[in-house]
Amino acid sequence: MLKVPEHQVAGRQAIDGKLGPLIDNSGHFYKPLQDDDERGTRELTFYHSFSSNTRIPHHIRRFFPVFHGTQLLKASDGSGLRPHLVLQDITSDHLNPSILDIKIGSRTWYLEASNDYIQDCFHKDKTTTTVSLGFRICGLQIYNELGFWKPGRKLVRNFTADDVRSVLSKFVSSNVGPEPDCCFADSVYGGCDGILERLLELKTWFEDQTMYHFRSCSVLLLFDKESFLKGKTPFAEVKLIDFAHVVDGNGVIDHNFLGGLCSFIKFVSQVLADSKGSTMEDKF
């Protein structure tokens, strides 16, 4: 029984007769291969290459959704059978996950792309935080006492640096309102199992790997408050998703992804440091 993913925060959605991904009840995420451009093929090529690549360390493989091949399925837009990538559904183990989808890099285009594509991306990169911060938030949902906060695309696209800081604070807060308490910051961002440690692990790999360049790829942060409060693990996860624009590294590191990742790490570090500062101030 296939259905529309409940916790999708960005990308094309399988609603209103449109083509989008589907999930089942056994933890699979089915992503349709587009036929209007090379994206689907490129993503499939990446998953094939990556799955069989023996130079990927085990601790890095964990950042990527498990790939189970392709499958012909009835597409969500009613157009009939279509090949779908069969991937791990990252959210399936979590009841009410808070999710941030962050597209990493200060440019989303690549030299191999068409001129129109480059111009489109160039414009979008300049008018979002992509150029200024080296990343942009593409979508999010944050679970709190009132349910999910899931701002619309327009709002998200207009995010400033301060909005990003605010979202990163809300992501690890228990309260709703203009002054997030950041009470989960230490556990979720800090600590040896925290998100910051995972991001630094990724960074170390990106300083060295010259196999792939990840254009327009997202880091997905997931935090499951209920699991955390019940002592279940993992309550926080970091995954990489969306590989439709991965190109050959040609022996050069992915300096675009790495730079953006470092900038994002600095933002998370600052929110963590500020949360400690404010806790200290509260105490004294």
Place this chain on the structure above:
Amino acid sequence: MLKVPEHQVAGRQAIDGKLGPLIDNSGHFYKPLQDDDERGTRELTFYHSFSSNTRIPHHIRRFFPVFHGTQLLKASDGSGLRPHLVLQDITSDHLNPSILDIKIGSRTWYLEASNDYIQDCFHKDKTTTTVSLGFRICGLQIYNELGFWKPGRKLVRNFTADDVRSVLSKFVSSNVGPEPDCCFADSVYGGCDGILERLLELKTWFEDQTMYHFRSCSVLLLFDKESFLKGKTPFAEVKLIDFAHVVDGNGVIDHNFLGGLCSFIKFVSQVLADSKGSTMEDKF
């Protein structure tokens, strides 16, 4: 007695009645302030801000030329008196220095610039290695048994990734020809006083500092073979130069510079590793 710098490898030169920098015999470099645009003012503003900035660690300040204020001097183009920045002449202590000027970053433009400037830079960045490698060599001179090898601007602008590797090998070689011996690689790139260690020191600072964004800024590598052979120090130096396009960091790290710097570090590391590999092969 002012004269045209002997070891300038990039930028505007004070020859054929054109406006360019001058040097004296006491280690000063005089850079004319342009009056046709904001560049000169921006560079002066940067030097003022940087000189008085107490948050710059001592070991980072060493990467920057010493700033001695401004001085009115007869300009090299015969246009009369003009204010010049008075800077440390980095090459003055070296007889026949090999020099690489590497413009760091995968983009040289910035959001605050005019549209024409952005389009100009965008084109140059795509048609050089700036976009692909995250840096480009702007100029160089390498001293060898035949004298200086100083390729022309056109040749340098068309450099590929392989040309960059070749230049980095030649920079630390004693011979001329298609197979550089890299005999100085270990001393110049490696070791605790080597260029790689200096670049990593810079990288650590760029992972943290959010005060300045260095657009179109160069890392200058200098290697003085004679000093090295005579046991004099320093025989290799790393400096940052050209701050006409430094903009406010606004609390964000300079992910553009950092990404490009990491890519350049990887290139240097690979040349160093390859040189060790080939030495091992020679031995066994």
